[in-house]
Amino acid sequence: MSPNGDVFLLDPNTPAGPTRYAHARVAPASAHRTIYVSGIAAVSPDGKLEGATQKADGTWDLDIRAQTAAVLRRIDDIIRGASGGKGGIANVIDSVVYVLDMKAHYAGMNEEWNKVFADRASAPARATVGVRELPDPRFVVEIKVVAVVDFE
Template sequence: MAPNGEAYVANPSAPEGFSRFASSRISPAGPHRTIYLAGTACVRPSDGTWPGVKENADGSLVLDVRVQTAAVLENIDSLIKGATGGKGCVQNLIDAVVYIVDMDRDYAGMNEEWNKVFPTRAVAPARATIGVKQLPDPRMLVEVKAVAVVEF
């Protein structure tokens, strides 16, 4: 194990050039393990599909922040479950940073989907939402970086 914990990669068969970072890192020791999740988008690691992204015949994109946000949270859930052997899930998040490309247009839709997964403050992680000029891929409207704690 590396000094900064154990790496978990959602699709270990993907070429190294596709992703040179771990999907998450699990802290080195203790009964409660901290999992640091890299920025996660809506793209499915298993098959490369992009929920919330449709391409028109002319090549223009139609993007849906609600569908993307739901997919991001589902991907985070899968990452935590995979990294913990099913012992944790998205409900184990303690902190999150949401990066969003257009706050005026997309914040409300992102927040509605977020609130479906975390319906009360009592169960929601601490969260910051940051407007950014762009994300690594033009299909991305939202990306979430998060931290979870899971009892092993």
């Protein structure tokens, strides 16, 4: 184990590419373990980007709702994988949501968020930050979370 915990990759056979980061880190502890999930965009392990459709003129139709839903599903998959199935999106305690345009994207992102976290009692702490750009011009949202899972 590395000093910053165990690494988790959704698909460890995927080439590292130009950027290197773990999908999650599982910090060492007793029964409860903390899982730190990297900023996740709407790209599946096979490289498909959800919520981005190229139009005939070469521009992109970007759907904040589809991208947010895809990101939240990926985060759930990552936590389930990193915890050996003992946790999921419901274990998220803290999050940071990055959106490209607060006026255009916040409401749609929040609608999808609220489908996963139905009430304030189950929702994690959250900061939502408007950013100038994300790593790929087709991304409109990226979400980073911390989850705590009971491993016993």
